[in-house]
Amino acid sequence: MRVLLLNLGEASLEAVQPALAGQGYEIATENGLTVQGVLALSPEVLVMEATPSDLSCCGLITQLKARPETDSSLKVVMVVHGGALERARALDLGTDDVISFPFDAVEFAARIRTQFRERRPEEELKTMLKYAVERERYADIAVESLSGVPASKRRLWLIPALFALSAAAVLAAVFVAVSTRNSRKATLQLRAEIARLNSGLQPQGDLLRRAEQARGSIETGSGSGSTARDSLKAQSEDLRKKVASADSADADALKRQLLDTQSRLAQLEKEDKIAETVVHKYGPSVCLLHVVVGFVDKQSGRPLQVAVDANGKPQVDDKGMAQLDLGGAGPPLQVDAFGTGFLARADGTILTNHHVAEPWWQDDELKRLLEQGVDPYVLSYEAYFPGKAAAIQAKLGRISSEADVATLKLETPPPSHAELLELDARREASVTGEAVVLMGYPTGVEGILARANSDVVQKVASGAQDVSQVMSRIASEQLIRPTTTQGHIGDILKDKIVYDAATTSGGSGGPLFNRDGKVIGINFAILRGFGGSNLAVPVRYATDLLK
The missing domain is CATH 3.40.50.2300 (Response regulator)
Incomplete structure (x- = not known):
């Protein structure tokens, strides 16, 4: 923007x-x-x-x-x-x-x-129309390939254009991080990225490149708060000088400007204090969720696999696209999705989004494709908490029928240093114009590595063959910690809180705190082209899941 x-x-x-x-x-x-x-x-x-x-x-x-x-x-x-x-x-x-x-x-x-x-913008509308037509045509081809050949033994050739249309194509290669619907389109369109075992695709170099890109975004975003504060301080000092030298006719107006500037500066510093308190107390309780999704053929019930040659290497055509198989010797087709969750009950219950717990949920563009030949399912849930050197396995708990909210249940006790987040489901807890703090893991793996020094990033990425291995190394290096952003509530609707604290894919499921340090919402969507606005599900929709 x-x-x-x-x-x-x-x-x-x-x-x-x-x-x-x-x-x-x-x-x-x-x-x-x-x-x-x-x-x-x-x-x-x-x-x-x-x-x-x-x-x-x-x-x-x-x-x-x-x-x-x-x-x-x-x-x-x-x-x-x-x-x-x-x-x-x-x-x-x-x-x-x-x-x-x-x-x-x-x-x-x-x-x-x-x-x-x-x-x-007319050009954007034309582009969207063109892509919509192409997506429909390629979906028809994909559906035909999935359903038109006997199930006993078929090989699925994925056409390049089907994958190239993804809005998240810039992430490329191996490590697909998904939490918002835009990024989930990339993963569930069965991209060629699933051929991540092919060393020729150079996943290490791609991960390093994307981590560097994320570093630039984080540095830009982190500097915005200090820039505003420094600007207000400079403005206040300049007005003081002008008041001291102004004649009586101008002095009153300048004094009003000075008081307004000082008030805004004091408010900004107060909001910074709130954020610091929230991070210190609840940061260890906000986890990065790694969800591994697999796919099965509906007719045979067998898992989709990456086709491999006699040497065990994924078979890729001359356009770099992977071949899929049923009943072969290749590894299963898997997609790695990321989101955020937070500790809501002492028994290890984690609150997050439905679309994080089931990354294919409400993806209209893939609905027809999945109904024709493929069923997705979750292979594993892993929760990575700050300060813990390994993941905690989790299982699906409950899913709300009213909103984009779900629970996961940790299979072992939560970390001893993690506190339960306090929820405030009262309507009066969310006030338009009030400051909010958002915690989460925007951009997933890349966002974490972007905050580490280059030597550590090289160590983590070197020789990594899959996402789970990268995540294990990240945890052992104690790199897991959530990102915190601040903003204000722009509007309060019946089933949504609109706010402007920055986030992106991977931040879905993150807790939204009010000025009292209580959770009032669960982040679930980014409004692209909407002035940086984001949406959260009011936390009252989660209370029934916790009973």
């Missing part, structure tokens, strides 16, 4: 940057760009500050809105100094929204999120 700040004055820039910090935006700041300069940066939302009567401002907006490629896809928000008349002039120029300076940071951030919600 790209935001371009264009021609903003110093005061406006100091107000805008902390308002947008920590919400997952890619922010660029420029001055004096032409239309071509703006297009070169490909912003999705353009924030400008200019006098509407300025002909250069008028010309820039008009040209951008007149172009087919930016008419509907580029949203323009203008910051003006004045009241209703100035705002009306800005809207008449073609801007999508306008706000008067000084403004409230919460309101400004909400206005930017609104622009992302309203974007309707």
Whole structure:
């Protein structure tokens, strides 16, 4: 989500940057760009500050809105100094929204999120339509291959295009981490990644590359909070100096700005303290879940296997696609999915999402394919807790019929240092605008390795043949610990909590804490293109499962 700040004055820039910090935006700041300069940066939302009567401002907006490629896809928000008349002039120029300076940071951030919600990029729609048509065609071919040959002995050739269409194709190769529905599409479309035993696919190098990519994302996200805090401190110091030297006519307005800035800084520091307390107390109780999924042929009841040659190596065609088999000598077809869970009862009951416990659940795109020839099932559940050098095996507990919630039951006692998380199912425990803290394992394996030094990552990845081996090494190196992000509640619906604390695939099932350090929700979805907003299931849907 790209935001371009264009021609903003110093005061406006100091107000805008902390308002947008920590919400997952890619922010660029420029001055004096032409239309071509703006297009070169490909912003999705353009924030400008200019006098509407300025002909250069008028010309820039008009040209951008007149172009087919930016008419509907580029949203323009203008910051003006004045009241209703100035705002009306800005809207008449073609801007999508306008706000008067000084403004409230919460309101400004909400206005930017609104622009992302309203974007309707034509190219994205065309791409989605093209992929939908292709997916349907390739699904038909796959179904035919699964159901049109006698079950006694058939070999399933997976076509490259079926796999290439996955939204998670950038993860490539061996270690497929799944928790949100977008990432689960990649795994359950039976990608060629399941041929992970083929050393020629170089899983080690791919894992190192993706860990480095995740490191960059984590560093960017972790710096957003400190950036906002530092910006507010600098703004406060600058206002103090201006108050000291201002005449009486300007002093009152500057003092109000100073008090507002100091109030926002104090609130941010208070929220940081809440997060620190939550992490210290409950971090050891939030586990990384590793779910291994297998597949069986419906007609024969036999597991799907990777076809191997006489030397035991997976058979791959000239396009790099694996062959599947029934009743052969190859290893079973397996998919590794990741999610988050947390300790909810002293008997070892773990709360998580239904789609983490059963990664194929409610995947509409695969429904027809699975119904025609393949049944998925869970081979194993493993829970990795911080500070514990090995996984704890688990089994499926209960699944909610009302929401995306499920329980797992640890087969041995939970770690002694893990505390039960306190749940608050009261409706008044979730308040719009209040601060929240989210814990989980976004990006799964890659996110964990991204926080380790390069020597440890090399040690973990060196010679690894499968995900279980990598996970075992990660646990033995004491690398398991959840990521923590902060945000605010944007809206409260009957069956959802909308909030903006950052997360991604692998974070599903993570606990969402309120300012009192109690769990009010269970993270379950990411709203792509929705201003960084995410969804949590209110924890009251889990209470019946714990009775």
